[in-house]
Amino acid sequence: MHSPALAPLTRRVLLALALAGLLLTWLYNLRYLAGGGSLMPGPFFQAAFxxxxxxxxxxxxxxxxxxxxxxxxxxxxxxxxxWWAVAATFGIGLAVSLPGYLWWRSRPTGRDASTS
Structure with a gap:
């Protein structure tokens, strides 16, 4: 079983949101790292909280x-x-993985083409 195919416009919007999630969030992640920020748990969570x-x-x-x-x-x-979506969620970001997964999951299949 698969998820129902979405309208092409909806799929394009989901893909655009995933791209925006990548570019916008990582702009700030890279600025944080360039400014001396760390991904080590102690300093990272101190900044996050x-x-x-x-x-x-x-x-x-x-x-x-x-x-x-x-x-x-x-x-x-x-x-x-x-499982790529779980790895991407914690490795890249939810703003990428969630719309990306919805886009990926709603892709048309051969069965969709024959039944529409």
Whole structure:
């Protein structure tokens, strides 16, 4: 079983959102690293939880990432290839993986073409 095919415009918007998620978030990630920021857990989480606002945003994104990952894990119809989305969520970012997964999952199949 697969997800229903989405309208071509919706698929293009999802792909554009994934690209925007990559470019916009990584612009700031690279600026953080260029400014002396670290990906080591101690300094990274100290920066991520620096104040109430960054704490709320960090918790929001990590909880959403966990929920999304559980959804991907449960989506057995997508086969083993679906695990790219979990790796991308924690390695690149939820703003890339979530719209990217929806785009990937809604791709037309040969069966869609024959039944439409």
């Amino acid at each position: 620096a104040n109430d606002l960054t704490t709320a945003i960090t918790l929001d994104v990590y909880l959403a990432a966990l929920a999304f990952s559980l959804g991907v894990a449960a989506d057995q119809g997508a086969g083993r290839a679906r």
